[in-house]
Amino acid sequence: MNTDIKRILVTRDFPDKGIERLKERAGFKVTLWDLERPMAPEELVEGAKSHDALLCTLSDRIDKAFLDACAHLEIISQYAVGYDNIDVAYADSLGIPVGYTPDAMTEATADISFGLMIATARQMFFMHKIIIDGQWGHFRPKGNMGVLGQALKGRTLGIYGMGRIGLCMAQRCHGAYGMSVLYWSRSSNAEAEKTLGAVRVEFDELLAQSDVVSAHCALTPDTRHVFNRAAFKRMKPTGIFINTARGPIHDEAALLEALETGEIWGAGLDVTDPEPMAKDHPLLSMPNVCVLPHIGSATKEARELMSVMAAENIIQFYDTGEIPHQVSV
Structure with missing residues (x-):
């Protein structure tokens, strides 16, 4: 296992189960955005610049401009089954794998x-x-x-x-x-x-x-x-x-x-x-x-499972080099 400290930026106050796994993991330092509103684009870029991994969701625009500014990122894990907010192909061209949470919802x-x-x-x-x-x-x-x-x-x-x-x-x-x-x-x-x-x-x-x-x-x-x-x-x-x-x-x-x-x-x-x-x-x-106000995944069970899956994508990436649920390019 890589013993370097890995800095993880979590862009929303996701359910605790997954976030606690990240916090308990030796060698991880987790930064949690805990405001009710999503991060503004400039806040997301500035925050990600000082981190190695990103746990994000659909409200975060991970486009070419963001990826150019944050090309050092080692992994992006999406708290969602969809990933149309992420330029997956461009991330792949920069060597940044993208994980997501299929089946959870x-x-x-x-x-x-x-x-x-x-x-x-x-x-x-x-x-x-x-x-x-x-x-x-x-x-x-x-x-x-x-x-x-x-x-x-x-x-x-x-x-x-x-x-x-x-x-x-x-x-x-x-x-x-x-x-x-x-x-x-x-x-x-x-x-x-x-x-x-x-x-x-x-x-x-x-x-x-x-x-x-x-x-x-x-x-x-x-x-x-x-x-x-x-x-x-x-x-x-x-x-x-x-x-x-x-x-x-x-x-x-x-x-x-x-x-x-x-x-x-x-x-x-x-x-x-x-x-x-x-x-x-x-x-x-x-x-x-x-x-309805986009509540398709809004059960306690689904949201907690999504949190765990998104966290495990990051944990397994650093432990084994593999992502359990990786977006195909």
């Missing part, structure tokens, strides 16, 4: 996707607002304020990106509602096809045939705004769009237009573009829209 995020689907189909957020606004009133056969939801049993689910989270979402929908599963993905998913009868289709068919379209892909140049005006026009007018992946995967102006014109029926979002969403955004006042 799979179940938690699939739960949010499933919950948003149900909440949107039954317009739960709007109904909650009716109570707060004192408009509950008497029983109305045609719905409170003329609003009725829609059933999900036996409908068709379209998964855009059949990875770990997409598969968990499909399992929930198929098991609970007997939903048929279509999916678009860069590669086939044998488990989904064998256990769920899922059928891999082209994107246009996914949009046209699905009653619920749920996005579970990484944010890349190819997936940025893949759900645009043209995509929403191809969906059923009764269709529901769910996004718990990344906000820029959908074009928010196009989504708003599709909902206002009735091109699609509803939307459930755990991610927006930008984040946070403005409190007076028109999507927030629509009865057929449910928005």
